[in-house]
Amino acid sequence: MSGPADGYRDTPLRPYVITGGRARAELNLALETLLSAADPPQPLPVTASAEMRDLLQMCQQRISLVEAAAHLKLPVNIVRVLASDLIRSGHLTWRSSPRAEGPSIELLKEVLDGLRKYKV
Amino acid sequence: MVSASTRSEPERYLPGTVERSTKILVTGDFGVGKTTLVESVSEIRPLRTEALMTKASEGIDDLSLLPDKTHTTVAMDFGRRTLNDELVLYLFGAPGQRRFWSMWEGLAKGAIGVLVLIDSRRLQGSFEVLDQLELRGDSLPFAVAINEFPNSEPHSDAELREALDLLEDTPLVRCDALKDPNSCIDALIALVEHAFTAKEAAAR
Numbered sequence: 001m002s003g004p005a006d007g008y009r010d011t012p013l014r015p016y017v018i019t020g021g022r023a024r025a026e027l028n029l030a031l032e033t034l035l036s037a038a039d040p041p042q043p044l045p046v047t048a049s050a051e052m053r054d055l056l057q058m059c060q061q062r063i064s065l066v067e068a069a070a071h072l073k074l075p076v077n078i079v080r081v082l083a084s085d086l087i088r089s090g091h092l093t094w095r096s097s098p099r100a101e102g103p104s105i106e107l108l109k110e111v112l113d114g115l116r117k118y119k120v
Numbered sequence: 121m122v123s124a125s126t127r128s129e130p131e132r133y134l135p136g137t138v139e140r141s142t143k144i145l146v147t148g149d150f151g152v153g154k155t156t157l158v159e160s161v162s163e164i165r166p167l168r169t170e171a172l173m174t175k176a177s178e179g180i181d182d183l184s185l186l187p188d189k190t191h192t193t194v195a196m197d198f199g200r201r202t203l204n205d206e207l208v209l210y211l212f213g214a215p216g217q218r219r220f221w222s223m224w225e226g227l228a229k230g231a232i233g234v235l236v237l238i239d240s241r242r243l244q245g246s247f248e249v250l251d252q253l254e255l256r257g258d259s260l261p262f263a264v265a266i267n268e269f270p271n272s273e274p275h276s277d278a279e280l281r282e283a284l285d286l287l288e289d290t291p292l293v294r295c296d297a298l299k300d301p302n303s304c305i306d307a308l309i310a311l312v313e314h315a316f317t318a319k320e321a322a323a324r
Contacts, residue, residue, distance in 0.1 A: 030230055031169075031198075032141040032210045034134065061133035064141060064210065066198060070167035071132065075193060077172045096141040098230020102259055103142055105323065107207075108316040111142060111232065114203025115309050118161075119302050 027084040027094075031066040031076060034095040035059045035083055042091050055082050056091055131164075134208055143210040144308060145227060148237035149245030153267045154213035155197040157237060157297035160304045161211060162199025170195055173223050194220060211308075216249030224252070233261035233315045235307055237297070240272050243283050250284060261318050263291035263311035265304075289314075 037059045044053060051074060058068045069079035086092040103111075146154045159166050170193045197213040214220070214227055216236070228234070234253060238246045253262045264286060266272075275283075277292055286292060291310040295303035 030143075031212070031227065032143045032208075034138065034141055034208075062136055062138060063133055064200070064208075066169050066210070066212075067132070067167060067200075070169040070198075075170045075172045095139055098142070100229065102230060102319070103232050103315070105316065105319050107140075107142060108232065108312055108319060110207055111203060111209060112309060112312050112316065114201075114207065114209070115305055115312065117203075118201065119305050 027087060029065055029080050029083060029087075029094065030098050031064070032096065032098070033065045033083075034062055035065055035068060035092050036062045036095075038091055038093055042089075044091065049082075051078070052082050052086065055079060056086060059092055134202065135205070137205045138202065138208050139206045141208045141210060142232055143212060143230070144232050144311065145212050145214045145234045146237060147214045147216040147234055147249050148267075149216055149239065149242065149249070152237045152239045152245070153297040154237055157235075157265075157267070157295070157304050157307075158197055158199040158211045158213050160297055160301040161201055161308065163201050164199055166197045166199045166213075168195055168197050171223060173220070194223060216246070216252070218248050218252070221252055228260055231260065233263070233311050235311050236262055236264045237267050238264060238284070239269060240266050240275055240280065241269065243280075246284065250286075259318070259322075261311065261315040263293065263307065263314050265307040265310075266292070266294045268294055268296045 037056055044056060051072070054072055055068060058071060063071075065079060065083055066076055068083075069076040072079065083092060083094070087094055146157055148154055155166055173192045173194055194215060196215075199211050200208055201211070202208045212227060214224065214234075236246060236249055236253070250264075253260065264284065266280065280286075281292060291314050293307045293310045295307045297304055
């Protein structure tokens with residue numbers, strides 16, 4: 001029932017190793033949150049992990065949290081914790097947090113216009 | 121696939137003008153064509169990400185696992201479409217089966233809505249996810265899209281609505297995720313229009 005064929009598998013991975021033992025991101029960033037490195041760039045402390053350096057490097061231009069995770073081949077939950085830390089420390093900036101009550105009417109209108117434009 | 125072969129290698133990064141992002145979830149039974157639909161609309165080749173889930177149903181955000189406990193990873197394919205200079209839409213293929221429901225909380229937050237993709241040859245595979253969406257009873261709008269396969273039975277809309285026990289105002293559309301990208305965009309439009317109507321009604 002839970003074979004790899006349906007994209008579901010168990011893993012002995014220990015995510016808390018990469019996140020420095022922390023379980024949750026301080027900021028609850030959505031998958032589609034847009035990230036970019038701070039301008040001017042801030043050097044990372046020497047203690048920063050390889051994954052943190054990779055993430056900051058990945059965000060030299062604008063990219064979503066979930067795309068950064070996919071390119072880095074790290075679980076998105078882990079990248080959320082790392083990104084949250086990098087935002088707190090001023091290395092990353094973020095945009096576009098979804099509202100708990102869902103998208104506004106204005107946004108929905110904009111999405112409709114955008115989708116209609118793409119019909120060929 | 122047609123759309124993939126004619127598409128140039130995607131740009132990894134978004135234009136610097138993009139300030140906002142939003143998302144739609146595409147769900148349905150395993151093998152129903154979620155990734156195919158995402159690919160037909162996406163401007164990038166779909167990417168795959170893994171999310172960690174605890175078995176204790178504590179949700180996608182929770183990594184608070186004991187060292188001796190195994191995790192479950194769930195693979196999710198997703199794509200994106202830049203809608204104008206400032207706005208990008210993400211499409212997430214989300215597994216619909218009951219055991220994945222705990223991850224929906226994190227995924228669904230702030231979403232426009234959910235497109236439920238259904239193979240009319242095996243309707244029963246979609247009951248779980250429709251139950252889930254109806255049980256949530258919150259403000260997450262959804263629409264149903266029948267993904268037409270070459271040997272799909274020619275059911276009428278009324279037959280499908282009855283078999284799926286859909287509410288009257290739930291949109292039901294048909295698409296061909298493999299061959300007709302426009303039909304997929306139409307399905308998304310039906311969902312967003314539905315979300316728009318619901319939002320307008322709530323604002324009154």
